[in-house]
Amino acid sequence: MMLVTRSKSIVEQVNEVLRERIRNATYAPGLRLPSENGLAEEFGVSRATIRTVLAKLSVEGLILRRQGDGTYVNERILEVNTHLGGLWDFSRLIESSGFSSSIKALSLQETTATEEDARILAIKAGDKLLWMKRLFLADEKPVILANNFIPCSFLNCPVEEINGQLHIREILQRYFQQRISFAVTEISSSNSKESFNELGNELSLNLKMTFYSEENQPLALGNSYFNDTFLRLRLVQAWA
Amino acid sequence: MMLVTRSKSIVEQVNEVLRERIRNATYAPGLRLPSENGLAEEFGVSRATIRTVLAKLSVEGLILRRQGDGTYVNERILEVNTHLGGLWDFSRLIESSGFSSSIKALSLQETTATEEDARILAIKAGDKLLWMKRLFLADEKPVILANNFIPCSFLNCPVEEINGQLHIREILQRYFQQRISFAVTEISSSNSKESFNELGNELSLNLKMTFYSEENQPLALGNSYFNDTFLRLRLVQAWA
């Protein structure tokens, strides 16, 4: 089997195919996948390539591997599926919980950085920020209130032209020419009024995020409220 | 440089050495590490081996890698260091936040499984469970109240002989001959009375965990309360 597309790496392509086969039960829950050699032969790639794909799926908890035995589909994870790479992508989180997801932009406007914002973003207090206040809906029900703050210094178009439906990664890429490399998220409990007003629930999870570039520059802040009476925040942790 | 110990893999050994060098600033924060070829030569291993080590450190956010440039120590992560593999290890979480950690066992006793417990653990309601109620202290201050429930069927000694200071992974290994392969954690906000009594704070994070074996059998439950007014729950997420 040939895979020719140049833009995506072989690892990514095989990863997507295997993921899809697990999702649509071509590889049934709880049952065994073909061996590494079998997969390598089918895709016409080396065993090492197959192994890097399987290692990724294993870290996410999607498959379980047993030396001397085989690789199995982890049926317990199929209904959970909020693995760790997906935490800051609220749309994926909602969809993997079995809901349809949509975004309602409440406001996109300029504001100025507080002392606290400035310190974290390594800018000056009073500098201009883009402030996005958005509501993530699961089956039309508001579940996450997300505030994002991005320094305007790299903004390449008027605020009005920004598409508020996009994911923060895409917004940073398209309008600021910046790529997120990693993020730090602080999770705490909250009983804020802001959360109550928009989500109809006073008690919620508060997620404070900071996004950084490959060069370790702070790119953006997030301050979100998560209605955990409706949506569950589940993490899968695979050991070794 | 020769590495001869057989018990630990080369990857593990190199991993520990590099980790230590980053921790003690042999590789200073923000500065560049030796190249892959340089490290491979120093340790006398292949470049592929070095790359698997660097990949692990990169996923944890400890280093940043830039094609065509080099590998850098991520100085922002040094003070955070609650990467995702470490979430369920409360002692490590406390220590990496800069506190000394200790465990106070409040009670270790037998109890019987509720309907809910039995369903999750795939046993029968009324079956015997070991119930451990423990307090994790950060600098002598209680920050986490942890309840664990483990089916007694595999218990190989009297309850009295169990060392309540051990980590749940060690307890399962030593007294039950079971190894944790992965875990699912559900995070929510809570205002339970139980949390208030032991932690002195009504508002807290509730962590519900289920631990599974390599064979996908549920091994244990956890129901913990996390005082986030004192300790921070921070996650690092590295993208690809």
Next chain:
DNA sequence: CAGTGGTCTAGACCACTTG
């Protein structure tokens, strides 16, 4: 341009599980 990390191959040997 030289040097870096990113990708991929082909093959060796080992440890383990299952029939």
Next chain:
DNA sequence: AAGTGGTCTAGACCACTGT
């Protein structure tokens, strides 16, 4: 004994970054 995943090597070529 046969087949599985686990570890490691040596080397090739590519994409990208700095100077």
